Amino acid sequence: xxxxxxxxxxxxxxxxxxxxxxxxxxxxxxxxxxxxxxxxxxxxxxxxxxxxxxxxxxxxxxxxxxxxxxxxxxxxxxxxxxxxxxxxxxxxxxxxxxxxxxxxxxxxxxxxxxxxxxxxxxxxxxxxxxxxxxxxxxxxxxxxxxxxxxxxxxxxxxxxxxxxxxxxxxxxxxxxxxxxxxxxxxxxxxxxxxxxxxxxxxxxxxxxxxxxxxxxxxxxxxxxxxxxxxxxxxxxxxxxxxxxxxxxxxxxxxxxxxxxxxxxxxxxxxxxxxxxxxxxxxxxxxxxxxxxxxxxxxxxxxxxxxxxxxxxxxxxxxxxxxxxxxxxxxxxxxxxxxxxxxxxxxxxxxxxxxxxxxxxxxxxxxxxxxxxxxxxxxxxxxxxxxxxxxxxxxxxxxxxxxxxxxxxxxxxxxxxxxxxxxxxxxxxxxxxxxxxxxxxxxxxxxxxxxxxxxxxxxxxxxxxxxxxxxxxxxxxxxxxxx
Numbered sequence: 001x002x003x004x005x006x007x008x009x010x011x012x013x014x015x016x017x018x019x020x021x022x023x024x025x026x027x028x029x030x031x032x033x034x035x036x037x038x039x040x041x042x043x044x045x046x047x048x049x050x051x052x053x054x055x056x057x058x059x060x061x062x063x064x065x066x067x068x069x070x071x072x073x074x075x076x077x078x079x080x081x082x083x084x085x086x087x088x089x090x091x092x093x094x095x096x097x098x099x100x101x102x103x104x105x106x107x108x109x110x111x112x113x114x115x116x117x118x119x120x121x122x123x124x125x126x127x128x129x130x131x132x133x134x135x136x137x138x139x140x141x142x143x144x145x146x147x148x149x150x151x152x153x154x155x156x157x158x159x160x161x162x163x164x165x166x167x168x169x170x171x172x173x174x175x176x177x178x179x180x181x182x183x184x185x186x187x188x189x190x191x192x193x194x195x196x197x198x199x200x201x202x203x204x205x206x207x208x209x210x211x212x213x214x215x216x217x218x219x220x221x222x223x224x225x226x227x228x229x230x231x232x233x234x235x236x237x238x239x240x241x242x243x244x245x246x247x248x249x250x251x252x253x254x255x256x257x258x259x260x261x262x263x264x265x266x267x268x269x270x271x272x273x274x275x276x277x278x279x280x281x282x283x284x285x286x287x288x289x290x291x292x293x294x295x296x297x298x299x300x301x302x303x304x305x306x307x308x309x310x311x312x313x314x315x316x317x318x319x320x321x322x323x324x325x326x327x328x329x330x331x332x333x334x335x336x337x338x339x340x341x342x343x344x345x346x347x348x349x350x351x352x353x354x355x356x357x358x359x360x361x362x363x364x365x366x367x368x369x370x371x372x373x374x375x376x377x378x379x380x381x382x383x384x385x386x387x388x389x390x391x392x393x394x395x396x397x398x399x400x401x402x403x404x405x406x407x408x409x410x411x412x413x414x415x416x417x418x419x420x421x422x423x424x425x426x427x428x429x430x431x432x433x434x435x436x437x438x439x440x441x442x443x444x445x446x447x448x449x450x451x452x453x454x455x456x457x458x459x460x461x462x463x464x465x466x467x468x469x470x471x472x473x474x475x476x477x478x479x480x481x482x
Contacts, residue, residue, distance in 0.1 A: 007050050016051055020059035028068050028079050039069065039077045114441060124471045127443030128462035129266065129416055130331050135386055135461070137329070137379045144369045153365040157357050160349040162188025162337075163364040169371045170337055177298075178312030179321060181339045187349050190334040190359045192296050192324040193223065194352075199257075199292065199320070200227035202351040203344065208256035211249055211289075213241050215419075215449035217266040218259055233449065234258075238410075240265065240272030243280040247287050257290050263306045264297035264415030267448045267457040271413055274307040281313050291319045296327050296336075299380055301414040302388050317341045325367055327416070328383070329376060335359065335367045387416075387461065390468065394418060394460040397469045401476035416461040419445075422454045426482040431456075434478050440471050 008019035027033045039045070042060070046053040060077065063069045070080040114127070153163075161167060167183040174181040189195045196218075204210075206228030212218050214233025224231060232253045234245050241260055249255060260280075262272035272280070284291050293310045311321035317340070324336035338348060352358070370376045391412065398409060398418070408421045428444040435442045445455025456475075463471060 005048070007048075016049075017055045017058035017062070020045075020049060020051070020056065021062040024059065024063055025066075025068065028063075033079050035079050035081065037079045039079070041076065114443065122439065123441050124439055124467050125441045125459075125462050126468075126471045126475065127441060127457050127459050129443075129457075129459055130327070130462060131383075132462045132464065134464075135383060137375070140375050140379060141330070141366070141370075144366060144373065144375065148365065148369060153361045155361070158359075158361050158364070160353050160358065161186065161345065162359060163361065163368060166335075166364050166368040166371075167337075169368055170339075173371070174311075174321075174339065178308045179339065181321075185339050185342050185345050187338045187345050187352065188359050188364060189322075189336045189338060189352065190356070191326050191331075192294060192322050192336045193221065195322045195336055195338045195348075196221070196223045196292075197227075198338075198348045198351050198355075200224050200229060202348050204229060204256055209253045210257050210259055211246065211253070211255040212259040213261065213265065215267055215445065215452050215455075216259070217261065217448060219449060220447040236265075236268070236270065238270065239276045240270050241276075241280060243276065243283045246280065246283050246289070250287055250289050255289060257292055258284060259292045259294065260310070261294045261297070262310055263295055264300060264412065264417075266297070266415070267417050267443070267445070267455075268419040269410070269412030269415050269417045271306050277307060277310050278313060281310060281318070285316050285318050289318070293319050293321045294323075295321060296324045297415040298323065299328050300384070300387065300416070302384055302391060303413045306414065311339070320344065325370075328380065329367070329370060333363045333367060335363050390460040390465065393465045394458060394468050394472070397472040398458075401473050402479075406476060406479060416459045418458040418460065420456045420458050422456065422479055424479060424482070425454045426479065428453045431478070431482060434482060435475060438474055438478060440474060440478075442475070 006023055008016045008023070010016070012019065024033075024039075033039070039060075040048070042053050042056050045056045049056065060069060064071070067081050068079065069077050071077045161184065164183060166188060167186045170186055171181045171183050189198065200223055204224075204227065207230070208228075209230045209232050210218075210224050211232050211234055213236050215236075216233065218224070219231065219233075230253075232249060232255065234249050235242055240262055246255075246258060250258075260272075262277060262280075264271060281291075283289075291310060291314075295309055295311075298306060298309070309321060311319045320338060320340040322336060322338045325333055326336065338345065370379075395409075395411060395418075398407070398420070402409075402420070405423055407423055409418050412418060428446040432442060432444050443457040443459075445452030445457065448457065449455075458472075460468060
């Protein structure tokens with residue numbers, strides 16, 4: 001349950017515990033906290049309300065006396081009645097049973113905590129995998145929107161595959177990267193995450209096994225598990241996924257698909273070498289194992305452009321390729337795309353039409369204007385310069401505060417992330433909680449690999465230069481203390 005953001009008024013003549021009682025009573029009586037809902041711990045409520053724990057205990061005592069809540073052994077405090085002291089004549093629906101019965105898996109607790117905390121003001125975000133608002137092209141977007149005002153896109157539903165003009169522009173871009181793609185073999189999606197959702201329900205059978213790098217971003221997003229899939233990690237080395245293990249793993253675990261981020265991998269930042277890409281394609285083609293290539297970080301190179309996509313070397317249609325503008329231009333646009341064999345794209349387009357009747361026409365046309373006007377390329381040149389400064393600031397801070405044997409790291413050539421390896425192991429949840437208490441939000445390694453408890457994903461894309469320095473300095477103190 002999300003912690004309350006409200007706090008009692010210390011200048012009010014009403015005692016604090018009675019203000020809290022009234023607040024909690026309204027939550028329950030208004031139906032926000034339904035019967036069966038478990039309340040946050042007393043300590044957590046005290047922190048949220050900015051009061052002593054004894055004040056919270058007094059408030060909960062009032063609610064318990066009124067018959068609205070009840071504490072159980074080892075089960076925490078739960079809502080047992082939604083009226084003020086009188087049992088309802090008809091039992092209310094048990095929404096918790098409905099929630100538990102839903103087929104979509106919940107996010108990991110730490111991921112839920114991160115998603116909630118990211119919007120708390122004043123929190124220093126060292127792990128956020130998106131561009132800082134100050135790096136987004138607001139002025140350029142404003143000019144494009146004013147220009148678009150005279151050419152409003154069609155207000156009706158669009159084509160199943162997405163805006164044709166945008167697909168033609170994307171086909172041209174991918175052709176310049178060595179990918180043979182025609183507009184009819186491209187599907188516009190609402191971000192890369194929707195692409196994963198469509199593939200999981202449209203192409204794979206329940207019980208299938210998805211092979212992926214270990215560690216991987218996909219471990220923190222239960223989209224495949226919610227569709228009944230199993231994840232099986234394949235080890236990496238400094239060049240990325242180890243292709244000699246893909247065949248044996250696929251045979252042993254019945255792999256139905258290989259998901260990979262070969263370029264500026266999330267969370268490690270590794271770029272798969274061209275030789276490694278060639279070998280991986282060869283192995284998968286021989287095994288008849290489809291590849292889903294996630295290439296959302298490609299344009300974020302900082303030192304030199306990365307090798308060509310896996311899809312560029314695909315002569316047998318084994319690779320489904322997906323990318324997005326969320327990491328480079330705007331996460332709020334929700335524009336991504338998939339390209340692959342035409343029957344596959346048509347199948348996914350049909351599933352998407354069943355889901356949402358197509359991505360936003362406005363977002364698609366704005367994305368097309370960004371690409372066709374030259375604004376996107378100009379933005380990327382400026383963005384790379386700014387990200388180089390942030391990367392160097394992060395590396396300098398790490399050297400100052402973690403360089404005395406506290407941690408190890410590699411220098412990323414692009415993307416957002418530094419995969420920090422702590423030389424002093426601490427329980428991941430303890431480290432996460434200690435940092436959050438200090439006003440720092442981190443992405444602990446176990447989100448990407450259950451065995452990576454001594455890792456932290458550091459992002460230099462969101463926090464400011466000053467925040468990177470102060471945040472990493474404080475993190476070094478926390479790690480040393482634990």
